[in-house]
Amino acid sequence: MVQARKPNHLRALHGQAPRVAPIVGGPLGRPEPPEWLPEAGQDEWVRVVEACATHPTWLQHGDVAILTAYCATWATWLEAAQDVARRGALVPGRSSADLVENEDGPRLVKNPAVQIARDAAVQLRALCRELGFTPDARRRVDVGGLEQDDDAERLLT
Known part of the structure; x- marks a missing residue:
């Protein structure tokens, strides 16, 4: 089993040099989202950039x-x-074979949005790991210090 990496504050306690993540183009700051992103994607961009702003080296160019x-x-x-929530996991089929009425009405088929949501969830999980958005990923990555001047916070980290 692979041992978890030691955080920088513990490395300092043991007399070891801190691990430093390479800066790639400098801190990102608070850029505007691309105009072509759907509204939900733009909202998520703003939410993520604001959430990561307390760690100025987390997101880089x-x-x-x-x-x-x-x-x-x-x-x-x-x-x-949202489509699955609105229409359900099963929807009336559209092919001629599906349109044949039975005692329960038209034949139900799997909502295509179920597979789209599942595929997107798999991609989201991988992208979240890459960006350090999961608890496990954050444990492995040093995102730098908080951007605040709080003595109590410095003592706890």
């Missing part, structure tokens, strides 16, 4: 492409999940 992919995938997943 080199992360724009993967953040964009994450937000686009989020919008796809959200639209598909």
